[in-house]
Amino acid sequence: MRKSKWWMASMSVVLTAGLLAGCGGNGDAKEGGASSPSGSSESSGNSGSSGSKTKLTLWGAVPAEAGPQAVIDAWNSENPDIEVEYLRYVNDDGGNLKLDTALMTGQDADLFISYSLTRLQKRVDAGVALDLSAKTDYDIDAQMGPDAALWKIDGKYYGMPTKKNMSFIWLNKQMLDDAGLPIPPLDWTWDDLKAYAAKLKKDNVYGLLQHDSSYTATLDGTIAGLGDTNAEGKSNFNNELWKSHLQTLHDMMFVDKSTPEYGEQLTSKMPVDTMFLKGEAAMLSAGEFIFRNANNLAEFPHDFQIAFATVPRVTADQKDFKYPGGLGDALSVNAKSKNQDAAWKFAKWYADGGMLPMASGGRLPSSKSVSSDEAIKLLLQGVENMYDVDSLNKVVFGSFESFQLSIPQQVIDARKEEYEKYFLNKQDLDTTLANMAKRHEEFIK
CATH class of the missing domain: 3.40.190.10 (Periplasmic binding protein-like II)
Structure with a gap:
């Protein structure tokens, strides 16, 4: 094994970034990342002014072409008064630092997805994740099932888990x-x-x-x-x-x-x-x-x-x-967002079926409002013969005690x-x- 001074310097940078931003991991960590947020909401206030368009920004780690853009396009088509833009960040130390900086400095980040509980915990500690348990119009426990409770922090939801982790x-x-x-x-x-x-x-x-x-x-x-x-x-x-x-x-x-x-x-x-x-x-x-x-x-x-x-x-x-499993992709509303009501409206829509275009990439919705059969059909559409069906059903769609x-x-x-x-x-x-x-x-x- 070759060990170089360059590698040691690189590791130092990575570990330093990890201590600043926290590290964790999910498979969406890839090279590249979101561009600097741009634009601002055309309306101020919690729910937007009547007759004007509210603009929201959602940060996530999945490449836009792997489903998120289709989700955003569907929402924007159905909701001309609330326009959502998707910004991709890479789920590694540098990418999470970029998101955390945007959240803390008031850049456009109305909604964001955390891929580990430890990442979300740091954002809760920083005061940038809204307490979703205070919302009375959506029952996260009932919609997402018992595994959702693993995402509670001090008994409250600051992020709504939206998909089945595997x-x-x-x-x-x-x-x-x-x-x-x-x-x-x-x-x-x-x-x-x-x-x-x-x-x-x-x-x-x-x-x-x-x-x-x-x-x-x-x-x-x-x-x-x-x-x-x-x-x-x-x-x-x-x-x-x-x-x-x-x-x-x-x-x-x-x-x-x-x-x-x-x-x-x-x-x-x-x-x-x-x-x-x-x-x-x-x-x-x-x-x-x-x-x-x-x-x-x-x-x-x-x-x-x-x-x-x-x-x-x-x-x-x-x-x-x-x-390792349970539920993942915890969707949060930025506690500093000026458009929390609009962001919450999008979050509920996303969780209860809006995210279905992402099923073909393996992100199966966890909400009981979404048909599992429909999601699995999208996952395997056109490639059914590329998988061993028996092991797929036993392992990928099996039931195991998770954390x-x-x-x-x-x-x-x-x-x-x-x-x-x-x-x-x-x-x-x-x-x-x-x-x-x-x-x-x-x-x-």
């Missing part, structure tokens, strides 16, 4: 068939995945690639079951399950060489979804957002069928493991700094776990 392992079924490997069972482990990856790797083909947003899925699912602290209030970050999992990933990088070295993946900014669809990896750990590329056969042509497996647990007897990570962003940042040192061979595993726990406990104090 994270899983994407499988090149042809490669599995060629290697004589069956589609994994729902309860498989990282030892199983490690063995699969070793058998599936070839020259110029990785056994496993992981999207940045999915890198800590098993760590998070484990701590969601264990709790981040024990009965004595001490950190659980030095638990044996984390130790085993981190060791497994390290071995896959440096011993089996079935997955990329961490430093190489970071510095080269590997387009892991594209690589998987090009046949350069047999397995990909990622979320439902990959559907928008997998379904786009014109730009991402492939002739193999895709199957699915669950995110593995660490051991077969691991108790209380929770799966929303509620660890403070500062703790997530510190954890990342420590495991990066381990994956870059800068410190050993025991030191890594000890430092994670120590920094967690310092934050608690």
Whole structure:
């Protein structure tokens, strides 16, 4: 592995931005970003002046052409008095910093979507997310179901989760068939995945690639079951399950060489979804957002069928493991917006069916007002034969106990700094776990 001064400087910039803006992840983190907000509302006041057009700006991380623009066009056609503009930000440190700056400085950002609870928490702390629980004309719990409550902060909704979240392992079924490997069972482990990856790797083909947003899925699912602290209030970050999992990933990088070295993946900014669809990896750990590329056969042509497996647990007897999933894409109204009533009107419309054009890219609405069959039909329209139907139904549309990570962003940042040192061979595993726990406990104090 090549380590350069340039890479260390880059990491310093990234980590600094993370501490300023918070880091987190979702699969919509891509290079590029939203342009500087422009224009202003033609009306002042909470609901706009009679006879004038109210202009709203919605910030989200999904590329406009992957569904959001169709959503906006439909709204603007139906609501000539309230015009919405979509601005894309990238769901990485830099992109979130851009959004947070717009929210704090009063730039046009009437509505915004947060992709992790920790991001939303920081925006609530900054006073830029409106308390939606005070709204009496829409029952978020009733519309979105029990998983919505995982997005509550101090018992209140500051963001309305609008879609079903899903994270899983994407499988090149042809490669599995060629290697004589069956589609994994729902309860498989990282030892199983490690063995699969070793058998599936070839020259110029990785056994496993992981999207940045999915890198800590098993760590998070484990701590969601264990709790981040024990009965004595001490950190659980030095638990044996984390130790085993981190060791497994390290071995896959440096011993089996079935997955990329961490430093190489970071510095080269590997387009892991594209690589998987090009046949350069047999397995990909990622979320439902990959559907928008997998379904786009014109730009991402492939002739193999895709199957699915669950995110593995660490051991077969691991108790209380929770799966990354539940609900996501929390839509918020800026507490500083001058057009909150108009923004809230759009939010309700968006959640209860307005967002359907995004289903073809994997963003399935969570509202009970939207037909699941209709959303799934849009997701698979024209590409039904490109997926293994049985594993799709069991994994993608299956029901698993899920979680929303509620660890403070500062703790997530510190954890990342420590495991990066381990994956870059800068410190050993025991030191890594000890430092994670120590920094967690310092934050608690």
